[in-house]
Amino acid sequence: MIKAILIFNNHGKPRLSKFYEHYTEDTEQQIIRETFHLVSKRDENICNFLEGGLLIGGSENKLIYRHYATLYFVFCVDSSESELGILDLIQVFVETLDKCFENVCELDLIFHMDKVHNILAEMVMGGMVLETNMSEIITQAEAHNKMEKSEVRAALLRSD
């Protein structure tokens, strides 16, 4: 099961955080800080897995991360997930974001936080991997975008 998904930038500023287990507000912030601390000091050419710190559950849990330009994508998972599988899931997530936002960048994540969350919800639901098929995720996301636009349009027409 996936315990948490975190995205933060090279300075440790959180860009997205989604916890599938309940932690207190303070613990969540501590986890983000600790994870950043652990991940940021790792070189580029070493492996993408590391054991979770004490906060997120010790040796039972693993941090699996990828580093893209200015952003770290970190998945915290328990032993029931395949490391390489998750690593590729991150890739799928990022590629999907890239397609949805057309050359995704850090700012997209900040300004469209709700959209990013919705895309993530298509992939991972309640800590379980729901969908790994990129085209399917994009179809769903686009359906929602369309709906949003049509609503805006409708609202505009009403106001006219």
Add this chain to the structure above:
Amino acid sequence: MSDVVEKTLSALPGLFDSQTGAARITSRLRQLVKSITELTSKNEEESLIKQELSSMKEQVSSPNTSMMREIMVRAMYCEMLGYDASFTYIHAIKLAQQGGVLEKRVGYLAVSLFLNEGHELLLLLVNTVLKDLQSTNVIEAYMALTVVAQVFPKDMIPAVLPLLEDKLSYPKEIIRRKAVLALYKFYLIAPNQVQHIHAKFRKALCDRDPGVMTSSLHIYLQLITESPDDYKDLTGSFVTILKQVVGGKLPVDFNYHNVPAPWLQIQLLRILSLLGKEDRSTSELMYEVLDESLRRAEMNHNITYAILYECVKAIYTIHPKAELLEKAARCIGNFVLSPKINLRYLGLKALTYVVQHDAKLALQHQMTIIECLDHTDFTIKRETLELLFRITNAQNVTVIVEKMLDFLHGCSDEHTIIHLVGKVAELAEKFAPDNSWFIQTMNDVFSTGGDLLQQDVPNNFLRLLAEGSESKEEDDQLRLYAVNSYLTVLKGDASHLPQRFLQVMSWVLGEYAHLQESVDQREVIRLLTQLLDQRSVSSETRVWILSALTKISEGQTDLILDLAESLSSSQDTVLRQQAQELRQLSQDSQLYEWVLPRGAPWDSMEVDSSLSFLDGFVSEALAAGAAPYKPPHQRQEELCEDRALNLEPYSFSLPVSLSSCSITDRQSPTLLSVSSGLSGNSTELSQKAGSSTLILEGVKRVWGRDGYLRQNETTAPPVDEPSAAVQPSGQQEAAERLEPQPEPSTQNQDKLQLASSLFVGLGAGSSMSLLGKSEAPPPRFRKKPRPHESSSSSSSGTSERSSDSSSRSSHSTTDSFLYGSLLEEEPATSISAFSHTPKSSTANGLAQNKDTKEDRRANTSQILGGDMVIVRPNTFQDKHPSLVSSDLTALLPADLKDLPHSDVISLTSDPSLSLSSCRLFRDEALLLVILISNCTETVIKDVAVQLTCEELETASLRGNVMNCLEGNSTSVCHYALLMDEPHTNVSFTGTVSYQTQPGHTNTLSFSGTLSAADFIRPLVVSTEEYGKLWLSLSHDVKQNLKLLTDASDPLRTTLNALKDALQLHVVDIIGSEGIVACRLLSGAPCLLHCRVNGAALAMWLRSPHPALPDCILYHCQRALAQH
């Protein structure tokens, strides 16, 4: 609407985004983000966010929903940064409730981010979710399902469950998939509630949409992990699915980098490995498909490695097949040798998993492993050490432990240190080649692990030292070595040493410094005293050090007095107290010998946790008028009784749990109380004030890790016996492997050397048992088998009990023999014996039985007449001469003649019949004999006696129905009465029906009272048994009674008086103390401890039954008052 307008609109979206609606939505956020990124300090950020939050607070109060969406996104942003925006939670729920689809979406998203499953606001969402689940709009149902799978209150599951079940057959597959996952979530949080829909999970597994099937695998993985046996029948289906996936039968959509549905494959392989584990026939079903997977997975992408890895793991988990194992081993080679670091990591992980089955694989990759050991990556290094840990044996332990310690020295991650240090300690204890290495390694462990160390590491170490092995000489050598090593350490700079290490050292020095004869004890004392002066030493450690000093202080009075003097002004009260104790002990060598007996064996130490040595003090205080101590349950009861209204209907259940949990921690006043400095920390002990098992906790704990205890118990041959045959072959094999390497450089030479030392003992010659966890070589340090593992007090208590009950059960067989199984035994230890009757025990210890008040009045008058049994005030004059006892015995059956019995008293009479009764005291029951005398000359027919008593168990034994009773003759009928719950007095009623003339039935009713004294039997025990039993009893009552002072030996007279009145058994009288035992029939025992205290008798009663002591006390008081 015209075409023109529509065209314009369709061309506009880009403009909309920047100008209207959506644009306005993000503008505030954009501003916020922009200003936050411009900030430099955390303080500025905080004030900015605070400002933002307060402006949001204002905005939410205005009911503008389009603003709401924007506010929600801003709130999410603030929450992500760690600021509290809880005032928006309720608005998020409102948004989900009331908004259009778009608002709903944001509302649901915000809810799933803000709230957790236990949040109270979530209940407000339930109705919305229900409504949306039933909505015809797919999008609404979809969003509701998403939120259900993320957060949903557990208690509300039944409400949505039927709706979710419906969704399993919804036409749209995305809905079906989400429903399956939501049900899985429910299964995780409340498995019982979804029990009935397991059949539907099977349907989902067979769904025509592969996506739905994939989601159902989540459930099956969970279910099969929990109980693989229940799902063996599905193996065929899983194999078929995997075959189809591997064979590329799925739509191309499911491919990822040309690999068909890799995540699905991974999931299936995991399920299969669980199913095939230790099951040959199931495993055979999957060999083919595993082979196929291995073959198909061409090495072209990360994700294929993921599949391969799962495949290899599955092959090694299920029932082995040689051909597959070989292929899997080759695969592992590919992983380990891969230049990609991620794959190498997985290779190491696979090796770690596999070496348990096949040690040779590690040998094949030894050079890679050694490279990984020096790798810059922390994760790789750790995994390598994990692997080495698995292949450790007696021959390579020194090298491996050295590597681990090296790693530890350069490591700063707390979690890793704790984890690894435990492993080093485990290895050291298991495989240590000699004493010096062991002690040195443990020193390293303590100094590196520091205070992060898990408590059981020092505990186990000390326990090992203390208990030793079979040979005393070896033990002493080890101890001596430890002492020497610690003295050396302490002579250096000790200020940086962790507290735990100091504690261990001071304990060992205190206990064993005397073994080292060449070092002056004064020197040891000096070193320890020095530690006390250091500021870095914590107060807990100081206590340890002082305890050690106490132990070695013998004969060094001058030094100790100085020390005690300097500490007596310490700020720390605990230290001051210890210093005081130290001073006392050093001045009184007899006391010292008693408190700290040198060389006393561990097992024989008794700790008096009930503080029985204070008994004298307590009884003095009682005599001086102090209120007797009442256990908490009793106090609570009294509180309940004091109240006008009892508002706590269940409060009486409390004593049950109390009595059952406190049963072991009672100590006898007859046992010698020995306080010991066992754990060197007496303050901690007294704070815990628990059972005697607690006391030994400092040293007596069991390894939590695999196998150590088990190995202790086996008496394996000593490890020193070298496995000579193994070593050369291992090295030889290693050498063979290394041969093909071209001209090793000097650096390589080093590595080769390391390799040979690391992998020694792993060769083909060495049996795999060296590695298997279950067959590990015998540990170097074996602990003595300890038959008396549990503390003597509790175990003896239990054994006493069990023998009790067995003897009782033999009683009952004879009973049933005699009485046709009419008597039923009530074991003393049964729960009912502990349960509490609300009627008993008031503040003064007297029972107050509301329905016997009247009787008691009668009782009193009767008691003055010297008889305990009461004759009901009766208008009838007894016209007939009452039977004298000699007559009675003539009437009784032979087997009852010899029983002790009371006088015969008249119950009632009428012109035809006269009834009287007599009590016979059997061990297991009170026999009530009712004598029915025919006072007429004529025959009385059909005499039937009926006896009832609410509080007692009554059984008619014989004679309650008679066809005819001759004139002027007497017949007897017996009842056996059992008292399960102590009652001070009980009354019985009965009727006799008879016919003087045919068809004319007369009835005569009678009644009487019995006292608890009738049901009390002596309990014959020895003083020793009494002591043991005392410990095991939980309910106690203390009270001062009147002492019969007129005689020369007041105690004996008083006890004899009690004995006569109550059938007690006087176990022993020693000086001014007497111990007395009795029981309620053959049930719950009650022990009385009496002590002359001035003009009073301080009585302390204990029983497993909460009400029994009160009841007995009541009768004791009566008996003495009557004297």
